[in-house]
Amino acid sequence: MGYREDVRTVKALADENRLTILRMLQSGEKCASAILEELNITQPTRSHHMKTLCDAGIADWYKEGKWGKYSLPNQGSMNLRNLVAKYTLTEKYGIQ
């Protein structure tokens, strides 16, 4: 009934910097500093974006010493695919 959680997930995609980050992660795990070098943002802004992506389950995270490492979980892709299907499949193609 309420779609608040789905909205939160979709909103995690709705930012140019976060889409750029996802494109980086597609070629494999990246450390936080590499992401910072690629974007024109400050370090706290990067922290904010990574938290948004991880909270939505679109990025995975772990800490190695002082470095943060980020990657794309295959699960995140599945969740997003299912979400899109949930709202856009028409009756004749099978609503979920």
Added chain:
Amino acid sequence: MGYREDVRTVKALADENRLTILRMLQSGEKCASAILEELNITQPTRSHHMKTLCDAGIADWYKEGKWGKYSLPNQGSMNLRNLVAKYTLTEKYGIQ
């Protein structure tokens, strides 16, 4: 390089009322007044949401007399599917 257009498309999904509207349209074409009855919003707010969905290519639209009719284009679904794939597929599964 810039992902502004993709952000705009995704943002069209990022609202509870618009997700509710999409769920309604999955069972077939609906007129604007039916959508208004289903949601706790005013008529101008509905106009705003429908414009957002149509501008993003997620809903189709035509006018029959004074009534607006809305539906889900199969193409819109494809656009969203491709968008999700573009940002979440990992290298081993084939980046676009």
Added chain:
DNA sequence: TGTAAATATTGACATTTATTTATATAAAAT
């Protein structure tokens, strides 16, 4: 033509969010 009904637009306002500066926490190295 004139009135009623359905929708669109405008302007204002409140909430959300991306951003930065400043500060705090955590881990490594000297």
Added chain:
DNA sequence: ATTTTATATAAATAAATGTCAATATTTACA
């Protein structure tokens, strides 16, 4: 232990967005 390096959190601010009231536009019909 103290300093350095990487990251996280807090507070403040500006921009974007959802909402409604008021008004305009469009269409049907008497």
